[in-house]
Every structure is written in C-alpha cells, then in structure tokens.
Amino acid sequence: MGLKVSKFGGSSVADGIQLTKIKQIIEGDPDRRYVVVSAPGKRFDGDSKITDLLYLCKTHNERNLPYEQVFQVICDRYLAIQVNLGGSLNLLREFEEMKDNLRGGASEDYIASRGEYLNAMITAELLGFDFVDTAGLILFDKQGRFLADATNKALGEALRKHECAVLPGFYGTRPDGSIKTFSRGGSDVTGAIVARAVGADVYENWTDVSGFLMADPRIIEKPLPIGSISYKELRELSYMGASVLHEDAVHPARIANIPINIRNTNEPENPGTMITAKESTSDDRIITGIAGSKDFTVIALYKTRMKAERGFLRRALGILEDYGIIAEHMPSGIDTVSLVVKNKNINGKLDEILEDIRNNLKPDTVDVFDDMALIATVGCGMARRPGVSAKLFGALAEAGVNIRMIDQGSSELNIIVGVENKDFDAATKAIYNAFVT
Numbered sequence: 001m002g003l004k005v006s007k008f009g010g011s012s013v014a015d016g017i018q019l020t021k022i023k024q025i026i027e028g029d030p031d032r033r034y035v036v037v038s039a040p041g042k043r044f045d046g047d048s049k050i051t052d053l054l055y056l057c058k059t060h061n062e063r064n065l066p067y068e069q070v071f072q073v074i075c076d077r078y079l080a081i082q083v084n085l086g087g088s089l090n091l092l093r094e095f096e097e098m099k100d101n102l103r104g105g106a107s108e109d110y111i112a113s114r115g116e117y118l119n120a121m122i123t124a125e126l127l128g129f130d131f132v133d134t135a136g137l138i139l140f141d142k143q144g145r146f147l148a149d150a151t152n153k154a155l156g157e158a159l160r161k162h163e164c165a166v167l168p169g170f171y172g173t174r175p176d177g178s179i180k181t182f183s184r185g186g187s188d189v190t191g192a193i194v195a196r197a198v199g200a201d202v203y204e205n206w207t208d209v210s211g212f213l214m215a216d217p218r219i220i221e222k223p224l225p226i227g228s229i230s231y232k233e234l235r236e237l238s239y240m241g242a243s244v245l246h247e248d249a250v251h252p253a254r255i256a257n258i259p260i261n262i263r264n265t266n267e268p269e270n271p272g273t274m275i276t277a278k279e280s281t282s283d284d285r286i287i288t289g290i291a292g293s294k295d296f297t298v299i300a301l302y303k304t305r306m307k308a309e310r311g312f313l314r315r316a317l318g319i320l321e322d323y324g325i326i327a328e329h330m331p332s333g334i335d336t337v338s339l340v341v342k343n344k345n346i347n348g349k350l351d352e353i354l355e356d357i358r359n360n361l362k363p364d365t366v367d368v369f370d371d372m373a374l375i376a377t378v379g380c381g382m383a384r385r386p387g388v389s390a391k392l393f394g395a396l397a398e399a400g401v402n403i404r405m406i407d408q409g410s411s412e413l414n415i416i417v418g419v420e421n422k423d424f425d426a427a428t429k430a431i432y433n434a435f436v437t
Contacts, residue, residue, distance in 0.1 A: 002031060002200075002201030002202070003031055003033060003034075003198060003199065003200045003201050003202075004029065004031045004032045004033070004034075004200060004201065004202045004203075004204055005032075005033075005034045005035075005036065005191060005194050005195040005198065005200045005202075005203050005204065006025070006026065006032045006034070006035050006036070006191075006204040006206060007035075007036040007037070007038075007169065007187060007188060007190070007191030007194075007203070007204065007205050007206065008022055008035070008036070008037050008038065008206045008265065009038050009041065009187065009188075009205070009206065009207045009208070010038040010039060010040060010041020010042070010049055010050075010051075011041045011042065011207065011208040011265070012038075012041075012206050012207060012208065012265035013037050013038060013039075013040055013041070013119055013123070014040045014041045014042060014043045014047075015040065015043050015077075015080070015081055015084065016080070016081045016083075016084025016085045017084070018265065019081065019085060019122070019123060019126060020084075020085070021265055021266070021268070022035075022123065022126075022127075022206075022265065023126055023127060024268075025206070025265070025268050026127055027127075028268070031201075032204070033163065033164045033165075034159065034164070034165055034166075034167070034194055034195075034198055034200070035123065035127065035129065035165070035166045035167070036120075036166075036167050036168070036169045036187060036190050036191040036194055037116060037119050037120050037123050037166065037167075037168065037169060037187070038115075038116060038119070038169050038170065038187040039051045039054075039115025039116050039118075039119055039170070040077060040078075040081070040115065040119060048073075050074060050077060050115040050119075051112055051115045051184075053070055053073060053074050054074065054111050054112050054114060054115055055108065055111070055112055056070050057070050057071050057074070057102060057111060058102065058108050058111045058112075061102055061103070067102070071095075071098075071099065071102075075091075075095050078091055078095075078118055078119075078122070079091060081122060082122060085122070085126055087122055087125050087126065088125070089121055089122065089125055091118070094118060094121075098111070098114050107178060107179065109171065109178075109179045109180055109181045110178070110179040112170075112171075112181055113168070113170060113171040113179050113181055115170075116168035116169050116170045116171065116187065117133070117168045119168065120133075120166050120167060120168035121166075123166045124165070124166035127164070127166060128164075129162075129164040129165050129166045130162045130164065130165045130166070131165070131166055131167075132158060132159065132162055132165040132166070132167050133167070133168065134155075134167050134168055134169075134171060134172050134190065135171070135172065135173045135177075135179065136154070136172075136173055136177070137151065137154050137155045137158050137172065138151050138155065138171070138172025138173070138190065138193060139151045139154060139172055139173065139175075140172055140173065140174050140180040141174070141175065142174060142175060142176075144174065144180050146172075146182075148193075148252070151172070151193060151197070152193070152196055152197050155193065155194065155197035156197040156198065156199075159194070159197060159198050167190065167194060168190075169186065169187025169188075169189075169190035169191060170182055170186045170187045170190060171186075171190075182246075182248070183246075183248075185246040186246060186248075187246075188205060188245055188246035188248075188249035189246055189248045189249045189252070191203060191205060191249065192249045192250070192251070192252040192253045192258075192260070193252045195252065195253055195256070195258050196252045196253065196255070196256040196258065199256070200258055201258070201259075202258065202259050202260075202261055203253050203258050203259070203260045203261070204260075204261045204263055205245055205249070205260060205261065205262050205263065206263045206264070206265045207262065207263070207264065207265065208264065208265065208266060209262075209264055210225065210262075210263070210264040210267050210270040210272050210273075211225055211226060211227075211262040211263070211264075211270075211271075211272035211273025212225070212226040212229060212234075212237070212262065212273045212289065213225055213226065213289075214226055214287075214288070214289045214290060214432065214436060215289065215290045215291075215428060215432050216291070216428065219425050219428045219429065220428065220429060220432050223432065223436075224436060225273065226273050226288060226289055227271070227273065227274065228273065228274045228275075228276065229273060229274075229275055229276075229288055229289070230275070230276060230277065230278060230279045230288075230380060231250055231254050231275060231276070231277055232279070232380070232413060233279075233288045233289070233378050233379065233380060233413065234250065234275055235250070236291075236376055236378045236413060236414045237288070237289050237291045237376065237378050238291075239376075240291035240292050240293060240374065240375075240376040240416075241291050241292065241293040245260070245262065245275075250275070253275075254277065257277055259274055259275060259276045260274070260275040260276075261273070261274050261275070262274075262275070279380040285379065285381050286379055286381045286382060286385055286388060286435055287377055287378065287379035287381065287382060287435045287436075288378050288379040288380070288381075289378055289379070290375065290376070290377050290378070290428060290431055290432055291375075291376055291378070292373060292374055292375035292376060292424065292427075292428060293373065293374060294372075294373040294421045294424055295342065295343040295344070295371075295372075295373070295421065296328065296340055296341065296342055296343060296372040296373065296374055296418070297340075297341050297342075297343050297346060297350070297368065297369065297370040297372065298338050298339070298340050298368070298369045298370075298372050298404070298405060298418065299338065299339040299341070299353070299354070299357070299366065299367075299368055300336065300337075300338045300366070300367040300368070300369070301316065301336065301337050301338070301339070301357065301361065301363040301365075301366055302335060302336050302363060302364050302365045302366075302367075303335060303361070303362070303363045303364050304335055304364060305335065306334070306335045306336070306337065307334050307335065312337075312361065313330070313332070313337060315360060315361060316337065316339060316357070316361060317330075317339075319353060319356045319357055319360060319361075320339065320341065320353070322356070323349050323352070323353055324345075325341050325345045325346065325349075325353075326341070326345065327339050327340065327341060328340045328341060328342060328374075329374070329405075329407045329416065331405060331406065331407040338405060340372075340374070340405070340407075340418070343370065350368070350370075354366060354368070369404060371420055371421045371422075372404060372405070372418050372419070372420065372421065373418070373419050373420065373421050373423070373424040373427075374405075374416055374417070374418055375416065375417050375419065375424070375427055375428055375431065376414050376415070376416045377392060377414060377415045377416075377417075377431055377435075378413060378414040379413070379414075380413060382412055382413070382414075382415070383412035383413070388415070389408070389415060391434055391435070392415060392417075392431055392434065392435075394434075395430040395431055395433065395434035396417070396419075396427055396430050396431070398430065399426050399427065399429070399430035400426070401419055401423045401426055401427045401430060402419065402420070402423070403417050403418070403419060404418045404419060404420065405417065405418030406418070
C-alpha cells in the first residue's frame, strides 16, 4: 500500500509482551518504516500508567513529599520490560538524569515526556530502527502554540536521513529548547504529524480496540463495526463522545489527505476502521454511527418578535461568553431559541446567567431543563434518503421516548435529538434497532 507510519498507544506498549507483538506487526510489513510510541499504559485493572506516575513524582517533589518510592516503581517497570526483551540500553544512566532534573526543578512537561522518551529508545533497540527524538523537531512558539508548518519542514528534513525510525509521541520543544507536551493522548497527534512530514500513504493508529463501533457497546450488545468513515462523520461522532482517536490527530492527516487506519494490537488480522476524506456512496448504508452523552442543560427563551430584534442571538451568546461557557447547540424558531450547554461548564453559575438573560434580553419566558442527554445519529447517506427523520422519530415514539429537542445541520450529515437522561439508553437502542437490525 506504500509508506506507513504506525503509532502504538499506551496499552499496546504496556510491557514486554505487548512490545513483542509490536515487533511482529512491524516485521510483518516492510512499509511500516516510522513508528511512534506512547508511554507504557495499564497492564491490568488497578495498574497505573507511567505518565500518571511521572506526574505524581513531580507533584510530590513540589510539595516536599517523598517521591522515591513512586520513582522506583517507574524504574522497575522499564527494567522489567528490558529484561523481558533482552535489551542492553543503559537505563540506569537515564534514570539518574531524570532524578537529577526532577530535583533541580525540571518542568512538569519535561518529567511527563520521559515516559515516551524512554519507551521510544527501548522500542528502537527492539526493532533495530534509529531512535529520533522529537525534541527540536516538533516545534512550539513561546506561548506553547504548535507550529505546524515549521514542524513539518524540520521533521521532514530530519526523517529523510533515516530509512526506519522510532519517535516518542506527546512532546516537542519551545524556541528555548524547553519541553512542551500536547494534551493527554497527544501521541496520536505526533503520529499524524509524522505521517504528514514523511508523506505517508497511511497513518496506522494501533490501540486496544478494532476501530470504531456503530454504537456504545455498553448500551448495544455487539454493535456492528464501522469499516470506513469520513473525516466529517468522525468529527461529529467524536464530538458526541465516540472517541478512540485524539481529536487533534485528525487535522494533520486530513490536510495531507492521508487515510487513518485504527487497528488493534491484540488482533492485528482485523482490518479495523479506515478514516478517509471520501464519503461513502453505498446505498446500503444510511447511517454510519450513533453517539451521545448525558448531562446537558437547555435554557429555552421565548420572546415575541424575537427575529425582528437585531442582535438578540449575539447578545445571548455574549452572556454565555462572559461566563466562559460555550453553547454546544442553539436550535431556534421564529420567536424561540434554546441555548444548550454542558452541566459541568455551568458550575453553579446558572442563577447569575438567568438573571443576566432576563435583564439584558427581556424574554417573555425562560425555561430551564437540566437533565438532558443528546444523541447524534450520523451518516453521509442520510442526505440521499427520504424518510430518515420520520424513521428515527417513529422509532423513538414507539419506544416511548419523549423528544425534548431536535437539531439538524444544513448538510444533513447528522440529526441530534435531546431526551431526558433517564431515556438515554432506551433512545440509543431504538435508533440503532431502527437502522441496523
């Protein structure tokens, strides 16, 4: 298929057994020439991620609490991996350098980044690949903002000197050379950045699931897998909580038109989900997936001749902005508008927000519903099919679910319904059964 960049997440690199699986995967396809790794994740329920332990060391040190025991747990994890794989790296020297920097007041970003750094070195030795540090190649400005074009140039020039390489995910550097990390899960982003820099034909993201499913398996028993999905559809589903891939990982691959393949390290024979710019044209597929989440508040405003009042919606959004709150959705009618916000973002400010709304907007009525769930039914195929909305609403009516809100984009890519939290599971099952079974 051509050049591949393969990123392996925390569960895929949790111990020597998992890293041995990675070796078999890489050796099974010579096109897999660039590998990006996370820090070791959990090996079992109740275990700790290396990154969490590194953050804990930093916190203990800042508070003058003993951190040596936690630090030793980190060291033992890496030493166990090395013993299992038969490596020869001088890890003790790396540990001493980390400890010296920790005692010397090294930044939280530096300490956290060492999980990926050490794992990349171990993986490079295992595979016989070159180790290429992302420090100095993935670039941020002084304020910590990612520099996409500068990074693409620097990383591309560096990797042209290496036929095969392993890189640590999660971090880069500011102009002064200090370490800057992405948000948690940022190794996904690193993988996409590397894929763009080397002009990969495919970016493989290896994790512990075999791609995306059409619905949450905690609600739907054995939901069907999604074989292919467009970037647009993925964005809609991810926003509503169906997340396997870090949100920011899509952009570098998308602008370079590189397909993303979500694969399972523990089931390498499974083709997983392919994410591409191309939308499905199959007549057999009406919807691609269903995703949703609970705990939203809807502030419903009614005012006579609202549409004739210039700036009403802008001022309504401005009130939320003043409180640092984003309106997730804003369905409206001639004289009505509903502001949909996440409960956690309101954080005890609801009474103040309502007072400002009444004083500044002078609505005739204000109603608040604080136990709402949103469910998105997503699929490019919906735009080509008459009766999709009727089928969806009919299924919810038959299941006895009261629809409290409807929001559909002009692209007809998705239909979002608002239901009460208590009806969330029943509504999801009704929609899935209507379109899939």
